[in-house]
Amino acid sequence: MPTEVLHLPAAPLAELDARNISAWFGSRKVLHQVSLTMRAGEITALIGPSGCGKSTFLRTLNRMHELIPSAALAGEVLLDGQDIYEPARTITDARAHIGMVFQKPNPFPAMSIYDNVVSGLKLTNKRASRSRKDDLVEQSLQRAGLWKEVRDRLRQPGGSLSGGQQQRLCIARALAVTPRVLLMDEPCSALDPTSTRVIEQTMMELAHEVTIVIVTHNMQQAQRVSDRCAFFLAAQGTPGEIVESGLTSTVFSTPTDPRTADYVNGRFG
Numbered sequence: 215m216p217t218e219v220l221h222l223p224a225a226p227l228a229e230l231d232a233r234n235i236s237a238w239f240g241s242r243k244v245l246h247q248v249s250l251t252m253r254a255g256e257i258t259a260l261i262g263p264s265g266c267g268k269s270t271f272l273r274t275l276n277r278m279h280e281l282i283p284s285a286a287l288a289g290e291v292l293l294d295g296q297d298i299y300e301p302a303r304t305i306t307d308a309r310a311h312i313g314m315v316f317q318k319p320n321p322f323p324a325m326s327i328y329d330n331v332v333s334g335l336k337l338t339n340k341r342a343s344r345s346r347k348d349d350l351v352e353q354s355l356q357r358a359g360l361w362k363e364v365r366d367r368l369r370q371p372g373g374s375l376s377g378g379q380q381q382r383l384c385i386a387r388a389l390a391v392t393p394r395v396l397l398m399d400e401p402c403s404a405l406d407p408t409s410t411r412v413i414e415q416t417m418m419e420l421a422h423e424v425t426i427v428i429v430t431h432n433m434q435q436a437q438r439v440s441d442r443c444a445f446f447l448a449a450q451g452t453p454g455e456i457v458e459s460g461l462t463s464t465v466f467s468t469p470t471d472p473r474t475a476d477y478v479n480g481r482f483g
């Protein structure tokens with residue numbers, strides 16, 4: 215590994231703007247005309263009770279929803295003003311710009327830590343020389359807050375790491391393709407409180423360089439990490455909608471809708 219890391223340019227900060235997103239599984243509509251602006255360089259939290267469509271909404275933001283055979287979608291997702299669903303744009307293109315980290319850490323367990331980090335390059339059809347890969351691995355692991363713990367064991371399998379370390383490895387893998395947006399679907403729900411705090415710290419440091427959208431059930435977490443949040447709700451038998459969105463401090467302290475107040479105060483969900 216090189217002793218000095220080239221400073222690899224980060225992608226410029228980008229805003230993600232979802233407009234009138236409706237989503238279906240078969241004939242069942244699960245989201246109705248959801249619009250939300252996720253501002254550049256901020257962390258936006260999606261909150262709401264189970265089944266109200268938060269994960270589905272998140273998956274529409276990088277075209278993962280359309281991979282489910284019965285799934286359908288209406289609306290637009292603008293990345294810096296350009297719709298990722300335009301016919302000329304590909305799924306691979308969307309993935310290259312909008313990365314995702316899942317609830318359960320999912321590194322390739324038998325693959326080395328090093329190869330896990332660079333594995334995203336192949337998926338997005340990016341190529342890099344060996345020395346550039348070395349730099350990319352170091353920088354991505356640093357940004358994910360994992361470098362110091364793994365710098366001497368990069369050839370060990372990803373599966374040898376703890377759960378929290380594996381999740382930071384997944385964050386490093388997502389960052390290695392220099393995305394402009396990072397989507398995180400309950401990234402800490404499988405982790406202990408200490409690992410959770412480390413991931414939260416990592417997110418807050420990353421927010422200066424990449425726009426972050428996180429689904430969380432943890433109200434304290436939403437308040438600790440997010441700048442803004444959106445409260446989703448699906449009333450009995452109806453598709454999910456956003457009831458209220460805004461600055462997290464406002465949504466939690468002085469919500470305008472009584473349903474938001476009930477939810478953030480733990481009265482349901």
Ligand SMILES: Nc1ncnc2c1ncn2[C@@H]1O[C@H](COP(=O)(O)OP(=O)(O)OP(=O)(O)O)[C@@H](O)[C@H]1O
Nearest residue numbers: 239244262263264265266267268269270271282431
């Ligand atoms: N692959 C699928 N096929 C059919 N229906 C689905 C599928 N995935 C989700 N749904 C349905 O879509 C609705 C929204 O689900 P979604 O997972 O987006 O909600 P959520 O708010 O993220 O829930 P949770 O907080 O429990 O993860 C639910 O009614 C769910 O049952």
